[in-house]
Amino acid sequence: MTGRQYSTTDISAATFWEGTAEERERTFAYLREHEPVSWQRPIENAVAPDPEDRGWWAVVRHADISEVSTSSDVFCSGQGVMFDQLTPEFLEMTQSFLAMDNPRHNDLRKLVQAAFTPKRIRRIDDQVEQAAREVVDAFAGDPSGELEFVEGCASRLPLRMFSAMFGVPEHLQEQTAAAAQDIVSWADPEHLAGREPAQVQVEAAQTLHRIAAEIVADRREHPGDDLFTGLAQAEVDGQRLTDAEIGAFFVLLAVAGNDTTKHTSTLTVKHLTEHPDQRDWLAGDLEERIGTAVEEFIRYASPVMTFRRTATRDTELGGRPIAEGDKVVMFYASGNRDAEVFDRPEVFDLSREKNPHVGFGGGGTHYCLGNQLAKTMLRALFRQLLTRVPDIRVTADPELLGTNFIHGVKRQPVAFTPEAR
Numbered sequence: 001m002t003g004r005q006y007s008t009t010d011i012s013a014a015t016f017w018e019g020t021a022e023e024r025e026r027t028f029a030y031l032r033e034h035e036p037v038s039w040q041r042p043i044e045n046a047v048a049p050d051p052e053d054r055g056w057w058a059v060v061r062h063a064d065i066s067e068v069s070t071s072s073d074v075f076c077s078g079q080g081v082m083f084d085q086l087t088p089e090f091l092e093m094t095q096s097f098l099a100m101d102n103p104r105h106n107d108l109r110k111l112v113q114a115a116f117t118p119k120r121i122r123r124i125d126d127q128v129e130q131a132a133r134e135v136v137d138a139f140a141g142d143p144s145g146e147l148e149f150v151e152g153c154a155s156r157l158p159l160r161m162f163s164a165m166f167g168v169p170e171h172l173q174e175q176t177a178a179a180a181q182d183i184v185s186w187a188d189p190e191h192l193a194g195r196e197p198a199q200v201q202v203e204a205a206q207t208l209h210r211i212a213a214e215i216v217a218d219r220r221e222h223p224g225d226d227l228f229t230g231l232a233q234a235e236v237d238g239q240r241l242t243d244a245e246i247g248a249f250f251v252l253l254a255v256a257g258n259d260t261t262k263h264t265s266t267l268t269v270k271h272l273t274e275h276p277d278q279r280d281w282l283a284g285d286l287e288e289r290i291g292t293a294v295e296e297f298i299r300y301a302s303p304v305m306t307f308r309r310t311a312t313r314d315t316e317l318g319g320r321p322i323a324e325g326d327k328v329v330m331f332y333a334s335g336n337r338d339a340e341v342f343d344r345p346e347v348f349d350l351s352r353e354k355n356p357h358v359g360f361g362g363g364g365t366h367y368c369l370g371n372q373l374a375k376t377m378l379r380a381l382f383r384q385l386l387t388r389v390p391d392i393r394v395t396a397d398p399e400l401l402g403t404n405f406i407h408g409v410k411r412q413p414v415a416f417t418p419e420a421r
């Protein structure tokens, strides 16, 4: 450990994360080529700065990301999955099985897994389609032909589907989305508006726990056909889940389910604006091409930028010695531009046949539970957009969310020719 040199290519600076994805990619390209596993100083803009923090390993190549993801015995999640060493209480409260290791991870993941299988998702296809239609109904005929896309469209479909699956009543939906947003916006000065990042996160987590407790109490009295009812009745090792455990499930799924798909669709409208040839190709046979295209939407947007693991023993990665207890951070956006895996990775190519992107993680036990649902929502939304407001386009640069976790957009103005009513 001692004598280890920090990389001269510093990606811990807050300014690095304030830039655009294209700017960051220049640095990642350099690292992929010259220093695929690099030792970095402690991250700036930590939620909970830790004087004991020595630094972390940055993993930027596709193959190494896959290796870390699929070796969960060597690279564990149970000590946290963010840069920060969050307190065990906060981890308990917010991350549920995302920050657990097997067997507990599997026991808890299994409780909700059934709701997310491809078969179950296919069964709600019509519901997603209908919800997407209604989301687009709300603005497509607006004579102004203008919209702030994040609030007016992108956030709507994930919130509706998440709420329907969990059974979140209408009057609690906006509050749920706002609290989920607070949890991932700790490094964004505008969002914080002078508040302490840790305070914002704790308050948001408490709000989501309160909402979960209210709904669970109701479902114990009045069971329904939703995930909250399932969790209220579930047992692990003969034990009912506690309200705190159900609350943590809710926090994890509210954050994972709402934000990521919202940012993917917003960034995709920008990418389609910048690449009209790709939009035309897609619109040329939407039904046939949308499935392939959605994989490229995700690869190109890479909305989840990082997840961390911790080494459980001394090991080696990309020729570098990793010590037990070291933090190891994967950069999915960088893996998704790796020329070892992708032909012309910098090109937005919706017809890309071979597209083993790591947007949903590098495989292994924590691979995104919601990947089928996310893709179903994206297909449904872009079917609607590209048939009803096919010239929808961004009219200004996006206002980006300043964080080192989510490649997100706060606001994105768009324009379109209003649909004839």
Ligand code: HEM
Residues within 6 Å of the ligand: 069, 097, 098, 099, 109, 162, 252, 253, 256, 257, 258, 260, 261, 264, 298, 302, 303, 304, 307, 332, 358, 359, 360, 361, 362, 363, 364, 365, 366, 367, 368, 369, 370, 371, 373, 374
């Ligand atoms: C485009 C949209 C999405 C992207 C890019 C995305 C990305 C990811 C990534 C990178 C991981 C971590 C994988 C790992 O560490 O190996 C993950 C995990 C997870 N995602 Fe997603 N996700 C998306 C949508 C969703 C949706 C819609 C849901 C649920 C409603 C969801 C639920 C989860 C859950 C529960 C986990 C934790 C899995 C575990 O630890 O076992 N995600 N996601």
